[in-house]
Structure formats: structure tokens, C-alpha cells
Amino acid sequence: MPTKEAFDYLEAFEINGEHTEFVVQKFTNKTLVIVSQFKKIGNFYAVKNQVFSDPSMLAGRSTQIFDIRQKFGASSIDIEGAIRYLMNFIDCSQEVLFSLSLKNPExxxxxxxDKIKDVLIQIPVLRK
Structure with a gap:
């Protein structure tokens, strides 16, 4: 009997000289995204993409608004801003549990x- 991989996506890349792991798992009602340079989870943020359409805008473009709530680990406005930026490149209508743990906060x-984004946009389950 063939075995199923533990995650939809699991791979590591070098980002700024640091071993960086990317883990993605899509569940029925949530998507888990982990980006870590510690080989463990450092925090969790729940992110809901609240898309709305403004009929007064030209061509009816939609705008993404993210509701981000820190659920686990240390809270950081810089990490929250980084997750908000990265979410713009993830195609996900359901809630995302996002963990972003970098060794050098600076x-x-x-x-x-952008280096992290370049990896995320190549992950099939996250493609726009």
C-alpha cells in the first residue's frame, strides 16, 4: 500500500544564508503555512482574507483585507506586517494558520x- 506524504509541501531553501523550511498543509477548512529557520514552530497567526469588491472602483477590482490574530508565541508587529505582505501572494479563500520564524528579526x-514570496508562489496548493 503506498504511503501518503505527511504534508502537501515540505522543502528547505537557503534564505540569507539560513536553512529555511517551508511546510504547507491544506485541510478542509484551513491551510497551514510554516516558514521557519529554527526547525520548529515559533509563533502562529490566524489570517482571514476578507475580500470585498467596491462597485465604484474602475473595472470592479477587488481589494484584499486581512484580519490577522496572533494565536501562539511572541507577538511582533514586524512579523504581522511580513505575513500581511506574504498573504498578498497566496490564493486561499479559507483561514490560514501562518507561522513565520526567522533567526534575524532585523x-x-x-x-x-521577496525571497520567501518567490518560494511560496511556486507551491502548487498556494498558487494564485
Whole structure:
């Protein structure tokens, strides 16, 4: 009998010289996204994508609004902002449990987030 992989996606990359693990699992009503440089979970944020459409906008473009709530671990406005940025590139209508744990908090900048984003957009279950 063939065995099923433990997660939908599990892979590691070097981000700014640090071993960075990416884990994704899609459940019936939630999606789990873990990005960690510690080989463990450091925090959890629950993210709900509240999409709305403003009929007065040209071409009826939709805007994404994220409700982010810290559920586990240390709270950080920088991590919350980074997750908010990364969520713009994830196609997920259900709640996302997001863990972002980086060894160097001062590296929470656009360059680092773009490197993480470049990995996330390649993960099939998260593609837009």
C-alpha cells in the first residue's frame, strides 16, 4: 500500500544564508503555512482574507483585507506586517494558520520577504 506524504509541501531553501523550511498543509477548512529557520514552530497567526469588491472602483477590482490574530508565541508587529505582505501572494479563500520564524528579526525587510514570496508562489496548493 503506498504511503501518503505527511504534508502537501515540505522543502528547505537557503534564505540569507539560513536553512529555511517551508511546510504547507491544506485541510478542509484551513491551510497551514510554516516558514521557519529554527526547525520548529515559533509563533502562529490566524489570517482571514476578507475580500470585498467596491462597485465604484474602475473595472470592479477587488481589494484584499486581512484580519490577522496572533494565536501562539511572541507577538511582533514586524512579523504581522511580513505575513500581511506574504498573504498578498497566496490564493486561499479559507483561514490560514501562518507561522513565520526567522533567526534575524532585523532581516524582516522587503528583500527577505521577496525571497520567501518567490518560494511560496511556486507551491502548487498556494498558487494564485
Amino acid at each position: 532581516e524582516i525587510d522587503k528583500d527577505t520577504m
